[in-house]
Amino acid sequence: MGFLRDYVATRRDDQELGRGVWRRAHDRFQRGLDRYHQMLEGVTDTGLRVGAVPIANDLADLLPRVREVCMEAHRRAPSETQDIPASKGGYLSDVHRQLSxxxxxxxxxxxxxxxxRFAASSLNVADGESKSDPRVQGIERRAASVHECVEQAEALLRG
Structure with a gap:
């Protein structure tokens, strides 16, 4: 059944996202999210895990939003190639730039x-203090930039 399910999902993605730049932008985001979750599975440090799991949940919540932006962009300007479709004022180039x-x-x-994960464990951070853990703060800063880019892509499509 896995083959049939994969086939149907691929067909749906081809229809909703095309095979060009919008599909590529969505897939790249999804691969990054999958990689984050793979790295999270290997975290054994409780303090780091307590801080990294909510970030994972927030990032996972962005995937449907990214998909919606890519679907709307594909509806407006279908792409089956690696070229960004032309648009008035070049706003689709800006949308693609933010998605990238x-x-x-x-x-x-x-x-x-x-x-x-590989940082020295000599930080002496207690389990309940994950917010003060500089390792978590670095991850939060990176996650904030992900949120910002997705919000800008959404705003560009609205405007």
Missing amino acids: RSGNAMAQTAEALTMA
Whole structure:
């Protein structure tokens, strides 16, 4: 059944996102999110885990929003190639730029979690103090840039 389910999902994605730039932007964001969750699975430090799990949940909540932006952009200007479709004032180029930045920021957030995993455990941070853990603060800064890029892409489509 897995093959049939994958086939149906791929067909749906092709229809809703196309095969061009909008699909690529969505898939890149999703890969970054998947990577963050993969890194989170390996976290054994309780303090880091307590701080990183809510960030994971917030980032996962962005995926449907990114998908909606990509679907709307594809509805307005279908893309089956690697070229960004032309638009009045170039606003779709700006939307794509923000989507690309959000995918890049998502990858950097996963990287920040990876680096935090391997940071020296000599920080003496108690389990309940995850907000003061500098490792979590670094991840939060990266996650904030992901949120900002997604919000800007949404605003560009609205405006």
